[in-house]
Amino acid sequence: MLKNSMLSKSVRLALIYGAACSSVAATAAYAEEEATEKAEKIEKIEVTGSRLRGTDLQGFSPVQTIDASDIDTSSVANIQELLLKNPAFGTPAISRTNSNFSTASAGVATVDLRNLGTARTLVLVNGRRFVAGVPGSTAVDLNSIPTQFIERVEVMTGGASAVYGSDAVAGVVNIIYKKEFEGIEFEAQTGQSSEGDSEETQVQFTMGTSSADGKGNVMIHGAYTDQGAVFSRDRERSAVDQASLGAYFTGLPEDMFTPSRPFYSSYAPQGRFFAGDSQFTFDKNGNLKAGWSTNGSDTVDADGFNRSHYRTIAIPTERYLLATNGKYEFADGWSAFMEGTYAGTQTKTELEPFPLSSEDIYGSTGGQVPIEFEAMMNGQMTTVRNPFVPDAIYDAATDEDGDGFKDIGFTRRMADIGNRGNVADRDTFRLVAGIEGEITDGWYLDAFYGYGATKESQVSSGQVNVLNFRNALEAYTDENGNIICKDANARDQGCVPVNVFGNGSISPEAAKYINAPGLLSTFTSQKLAGLNISGDLFELPAGFVGLAAGVEYREEYSRSEFDALQQAGLNAGNAIPRTEGKFDVIEYYTEVNVPLLSDVFMAEQLNLRGAVRFSDYSTVGxxxxxxxxxxxxxIDSVRFRAIRAQSTRAPNINELYSPPSQTFPTGLTDPCLDVTLTTAGAQAEACRADAAVLANIQANGKFTLTQGDLQGISGFDRGNPELAEEMGKSWTFGVTVSPEGIAVLEDFDFSVDYFDIEIEDAIVSTPRQFILDQCYGGDSSLCSFITRRDKGTGANSIGSLEFIDSGSTNSGGYATEGVDLVVTYAKDFEDYGLTGQVNARLAYTHLLDGYAIPLPGSEKDPFIGEIGSPEDKFYLSLGYTWEDLTVAWNTTFIGKSYLDDGFLSGYDLAPESVGVGSETYHDFNIAYRPFDSTEIYVGVNNVFDNDPPPIITGLPGNVTGAETDAGTYDAIGRRYYAGVRLKF
Structure with a gap:
C-alpha cells in the first residue's frame, strides 16, 4: 500500500519507539537519554526531492512511499508490477508482456512517470544513480533490483533535475535498500494462472549481523525468481490470427473492435508462388494448386498461416539476485559504507517462423528468382532449369527481368528453420563505496564512488543467410544426375540446393546451410562520484537557514553489436548496425532552505527553498x-506547497549515435487508401502526383492495398549527434491535511497536488503517421522520409509503402496536466471496543490535459484519454489485521479510453469517438502467523479473471500476439499464489 510521506508523524513514533525499547533494557533516565540521541539522529534525514537534512521532512515535494509491508502483501516478483499500480505511472516502454517482438532488451522492466517517456523518469538506488539495463539509454531494468531487499520506494513526481541531474524531468523513483539488519529471513512462494501457465517461483533469504562493538553491520540478500511463459495460443482471444474489421476493411467505428477472424498471414510454410500472371500454392495434402485463399475459420482450411499459434504473451524470465549493504563506524561520527548489487537474468522470446520473400533475397532485381539459366553441361553452355520447380509453375513463368530466362517470385514461412526468438543472458553489477559523517556541529559530509555495468549476450534463431539462400536456390541437375548449386565457389563452401516448393520440403542439410543464428553483444557501464555537504548556515528568528551543496561526476558508455549478417541486413531481418558512444558530465549544485516565519498566527511554518545545478556535458555543453x-x-494539521522547476535532459547515447536501424512499424494508415482518379481535395491530388500511386489507381479503380502491403512496411530509425538538451518546466501546487480534533476525520490524512509539466525542444523521433499525414497534407519536406514501391512484386502492390524513415531531433514538445489525490486512513478498532486494526489508502490521478507536439508550429496531438493514458486512474488498498491474521484487498481502476486521434482521423472519425470501457482489477491476500517466526500466506491477483479490452491487430496500442495493450491491461488473467516467510 502506498503512503503519503507524512514523516513528521514518523519522527514522533520513532521517539516513542526508541524510548520504549530503552526502558526494557535500562533505567528510565538512561531511556530518556537514548531516546534523545535517537531523536537527534532522526532529525537530520534526507528524503527524496531534496539534499537538505532536517527535522520536518514533509511539505516541499509530493512524495509517495511504498514500504516493505506493501511488497510483502502484493508478493510481486518484480517491483515494476507494484509501481505500475500507482496512477502516476504510465504504460511501461518495456515489460515482459509487451516486448516479445523486440530484437533487443526483451523482458526488461522499465517505468514511465506521467507517460512522458522512460528517458524522463530517473531511477535511483539509495539516492544515487543506477546503471542502465537498456543499452544506449538511461532506463534501469527493474529485474536487477532485489524486490525483497527493498525497505521502501519513494516516488516523487515533477521536475527534479536541480537536485538529481538529467533525466528527472517527469520525476524520480528512489529505491532504498534495507540496512542494519540482524538475524535471518527466508521466504518461498509458488503460483500459477488459472489457465495452468505463468508458473512463478520465488525463493529468497536475507541475513545480517553486527560487530561485537556495535559499530559495524553487514547484510546479505539472495533471491531466485522464475516466471513462466504465457503463449498466445493458450488464450481464446489470441489463439487465432485476427484483425480489426474496421481498421482493415470497413472503416466503420462500430467495427473497430470487431475481429475479422481468421486473418491468416499470406506467408505460409508451403509457399506462395508468382509465375507470370498466375499464383500457386500447395494444399494440406501437398498437392500443387492454382490460386490462393486466406478464407477459412478455426475449422475450415485456408491457404494462410496462423501466426498466433507460435507467439508469446508473457516472456519467461529467470533471475538470480545478490545484494549487500555494509557500514562501519571507523571514528566517532564517521562511517564507511558499501552497497553492492548483482543480478543475472535470462529471458526467452518465441514467435512464429520467419516470413521470407524472394524480395529479401533478390531485392535488387525486383525479387525475381531465376528458375532457368546457363550452365556447363558436357563441355558446353546449356540452358538448364531448377529441377525442384513443378512443371505447372515452370510453364506459367515468364522472363520478368529481361535477361532471356524464366523467373518467378515467392513468399514462404520458414518453418523448416524453426521458430524465431532469442535467449538473452543479462548480467548487472553495481558497487558503491563511500564515507559519511558529521564535520562539525550540524554539518554533514558524504563522499562516494560507484561503478556499474550491464552486459548482455543474446542468441537468436529462425533467420536465414540471404547470400547462402541465393546460392542454394540457383540449382540444376548435372551430367551425373546430381542436383547441385550453380556457383562453383558456393559448392566448394558446402552449398546445398534448397527446395522451397511445399511444406517441409527443405532438407535438414539445406536448412543447416541457409540457417543464420544471430548474436548480440552489449555492454553498458557507468562511473559516478560525488561529494556533498549539508548543514545550517545561521539562525533566523524562524529557524536555521539550511544549505546543501556538492559536486558530482558521471561517465556513461554503451556498445551494442549484432553479428555481421544482422548488421548488413543479410539475414533477411532488420539491418541493425553497431552502436557505440560515451559521454561524461561534471555538475555543481546548491540548495538552500530559508525559514521565513515560525510559530506565529497563521504561520506555524513558512519556508522558502531554492536549488540550482550547473552541468557541463562533453556532448551538449x-x-x-x-x-x-x-x-x-x-496550522499544524494543514500544509501548502508551491514549486516552480526547470529541468533539463541531455540526449542519451542512442539518441546521439545510433546509426540507421531498420524497424517494421505497425498501426499505420496510408492517406492514399481508396483515393480514385476523381477524388477531390489537396490530399488526393498529392497522392495522384506520385506516379506509382497513380499506376495503382489506374490498375484498380482506386488506390488498393493487399494484406502483404499492410504487413510489409519497413523503415530506418537514426540518431543525431547534433542534438541539444531538452528543457522541462513544471508547476506543482499542493496541500496536505491531517485533521486533528475532528473525531470523524482525525484518522485520515489527505494530500492533493496539481501538476503542470511542459517540455520544450523535446528529443523525439518524428512519428511515422505524422510524417505520412503531413507529406500528403501540404508539408512536402517530409515526403523525403517516405519510399513507395515503384513496381508491384510478389505479394506487394505498386505504390504501396516500402520505407518510412524517422530520426531524432529537438523538434518535439510534451505537456501533461492533472491532479493527484491521496487519502490514507488507519484505525485501531479497540477504540470502539472491538478488535483489530484497519488501514486504507486511495491514490487517484485525474488528467486535465496531455499532448505532444511532433514539430514546431504543428498542431497539438493530444494523448489524454487515449489508450494507455486514461483521464482517470486510481489504486485503492484496504487492509485489516486481527491478532495474527492479516487480510488485504487491493483495487486498480483504469478509466475508459479511446483510440489515438491521429489514427481515427485517417477514417474521418472524430477524436474520442471510438474507445473501450473502464477496467477494474481486484487482488486479494491473506496472511497468518501461527508462530512468531512463521507467516503463511495465500493470494489471488485479478480475482474476477477480467479479460482485457480487445485492442486487436491493426489498432494503435495493440501488442502483437496479445490482441490487447498488454502494457496497460492484464493480459494473463487470474493468478494464484501461496508462500511462507520465516524469521529468526
Whole structure:
C-alpha cells in the first residue's frame, strides 16, 4: 500500500519507539537519554526531492512511499508490477508482456512517470544513480533490483533535475535498500494462472549481523525468481490470427473492435508462388494448386498461416539476485559504507517462423528468382532449369527481368528453420563505496564512488543467410544426375540446393546451410562520484537557514553489436548496425532552505527553498536546472506547497549515435487508401502526383492495398549527434491535511497536488503517421522520409509503402496536466471496543490535459484519454489485521479510453469517438502467523479473471500476439499464489 510521506508523524513514533525499547533494557533516565540521541539522529534525514537534512521532512515535494509491508502483501516478483499500480505511472516502454517482438532488451522492466517517456523518469538506488539495463539509454531494468531487499520506494513526481541531474524531468523513483539488519529471513512462494501457465517461483533469504562493538553491520540478500511463459495460443482471444474489421476493411467505428477472424498471414510454410500472371500454392495434402485463399475459420482450411499459434504473451524470465549493504563506524561520527548489487537474468522470446520473400533475397532485381539459366553441361553452355520447380509453375513463368530466362517470385514461412526468438543472458553489477559523517556541529559530509555495468549476450534463431539462400536456390541437375548449386565457389563452401516448393520440403542439410543464428553483444557501464555537504548556515528568528551543496561526476558508455549478417541486413531481418558512444558530465549544485516565519498566527511554518545545478556535458555543453519552492503550514494539521522547476535532459547515447536501424512499424494508415482518379481535395491530388500511386489507381479503380502491403512496411530509425538538451518546466501546487480534533476525520490524512509539466525542444523521433499525414497534407519536406514501391512484386502492390524513415531531433514538445489525490486512513478498532486494526489508502490521478507536439508550429496531438493514458486512474488498498491474521484487498481502476486521434482521423472519425470501457482489477491476500517466526500466506491477483479490452491487430496500442495493450491491461488473467516467510 502506498503512503503519503507524512514523516513528521514518523519522527514522533520513532521517539516513542526508541524510548520504549530503552526502558526494557535500562533505567528510565538512561531511556530518556537514548531516546534523545535517537531523536537527534532522526532529525537530520534526507528524503527524496531534496539534499537538505532536517527535522520536518514533509511539505516541499509530493512524495509517495511504498514500504516493505506493501511488497510483502502484493508478493510481486518484480517491483515494476507494484509501481505500475500507482496512477502516476504510465504504460511501461518495456515489460515482459509487451516486448516479445523486440530484437533487443526483451523482458526488461522499465517505468514511465506521467507517460512522458522512460528517458524522463530517473531511477535511483539509495539516492544515487543506477546503471542502465537498456543499452544506449538511461532506463534501469527493474529485474536487477532485489524486490525483497527493498525497505521502501519513494516516488516523487515533477521536475527534479536541480537536485538529481538529467533525466528527472517527469520525476524520480528512489529505491532504498534495507540496512542494519540482524538475524535471518527466508521466504518461498509458488503460483500459477488459472489457465495452468505463468508458473512463478520465488525463493529468497536475507541475513545480517553486527560487530561485537556495535559499530559495524553487514547484510546479505539472495533471491531466485522464475516466471513462466504465457503463449498466445493458450488464450481464446489470441489463439487465432485476427484483425480489426474496421481498421482493415470497413472503416466503420462500430467495427473497430470487431475481429475479422481468421486473418491468416499470406506467408505460409508451403509457399506462395508468382509465375507470370498466375499464383500457386500447395494444399494440406501437398498437392500443387492454382490460386490462393486466406478464407477459412478455426475449422475450415485456408491457404494462410496462423501466426498466433507460435507467439508469446508473457516472456519467461529467470533471475538470480545478490545484494549487500555494509557500514562501519571507523571514528566517532564517521562511517564507511558499501552497497553492492548483482543480478543475472535470462529471458526467452518465441514467435512464429520467419516470413521470407524472394524480395529479401533478390531485392535488387525486383525479387525475381531465376528458375532457368546457363550452365556447363558436357563441355558446353546449356540452358538448364531448377529441377525442384513443378512443371505447372515452370510453364506459367515468364522472363520478368529481361535477361532471356524464366523467373518467378515467392513468399514462404520458414518453418523448416524453426521458430524465431532469442535467449538473452543479462548480467548487472553495481558497487558503491563511500564515507559519511558529521564535520562539525550540524554539518554533514558524504563522499562516494560507484561503478556499474550491464552486459548482455543474446542468441537468436529462425533467420536465414540471404547470400547462402541465393546460392542454394540457383540449382540444376548435372551430367551425373546430381542436383547441385550453380556457383562453383558456393559448392566448394558446402552449398546445398534448397527446395522451397511445399511444406517441409527443405532438407535438414539445406536448412543447416541457409540457417543464420544471430548474436548480440552489449555492454553498458557507468562511473559516478560525488561529494556533498549539508548543514545550517545561521539562525533566523524562524529557524536555521539550511544549505546543501556538492559536486558530482558521471561517465556513461554503451556498445551494442549484432553479428555481421544482422548488421548488413543479410539475414533477411532488420539491418541493425553497431552502436557505440560515451559521454561524461561534471555538475555543481546548491540548495538552500530559508525559514521565513515560525510559530506565529497563521504561520506555524513558512519556508522558502531554492536549488540550482550547473552541468557541463562533453556532448551538449553547459546546461542549467533550478527550482523554487514555498512551504506554508498555517496550522499544524494543514500544509501548502508551491514549486516552480526547470529541468533539463541531455540526449542519451542512442539518441546521439545510433546509426540507421531498420524497424517494421505497425498501426499505420496510408492517406492514399481508396483515393480514385476523381477524388477531390489537396490530399488526393498529392497522392495522384506520385506516379506509382497513380499506376495503382489506374490498375484498380482506386488506390488498393493487399494484406502483404499492410504487413510489409519497413523503415530506418537514426540518431543525431547534433542534438541539444531538452528543457522541462513544471508547476506543482499542493496541500496536505491531517485533521486533528475532528473525531470523524482525525484518522485520515489527505494530500492533493496539481501538476503542470511542459517540455520544450523535446528529443523525439518524428512519428511515422505524422510524417505520412503531413507529406500528403501540404508539408512536402517530409515526403523525403517516405519510399513507395515503384513496381508491384510478389505479394506487394505498386505504390504501396516500402520505407518510412524517422530520426531524432529537438523538434518535439510534451505537456501533461492533472491532479493527484491521496487519502490514507488507519484505525485501531479497540477504540470502539472491538478488535483489530484497519488501514486504507486511495491514490487517484485525474488528467486535465496531455499532448505532444511532433514539430514546431504543428498542431497539438493530444494523448489524454487515449489508450494507455486514461483521464482517470486510481489504486485503492484496504487492509485489516486481527491478532495474527492479516487480510488485504487491493483495487486498480483504469478509466475508459479511446483510440489515438491521429489514427481515427485517417477514417474521418472524430477524436474520442471510438474507445473501450473502464477496467477494474481486484487482488486479494491473506496472511497468518501461527508462530512468531512463521507467516503463511495465500493470494489471488485479478480475482474476477477480467479479460482485457480487445485492442486487436491493426489498432494503435495493440501488442502483437496479445490482441490487447498488454502494457496497460492484464493480459494473463487470474493468478494464484501461496508462500511462507520465516524469521529468526
Amino acid at each position: 553547459n546546461t542549467e536546472s533550478w527550482n523554487v519552492a514555498l512551504d506554508w503550514a498555517p
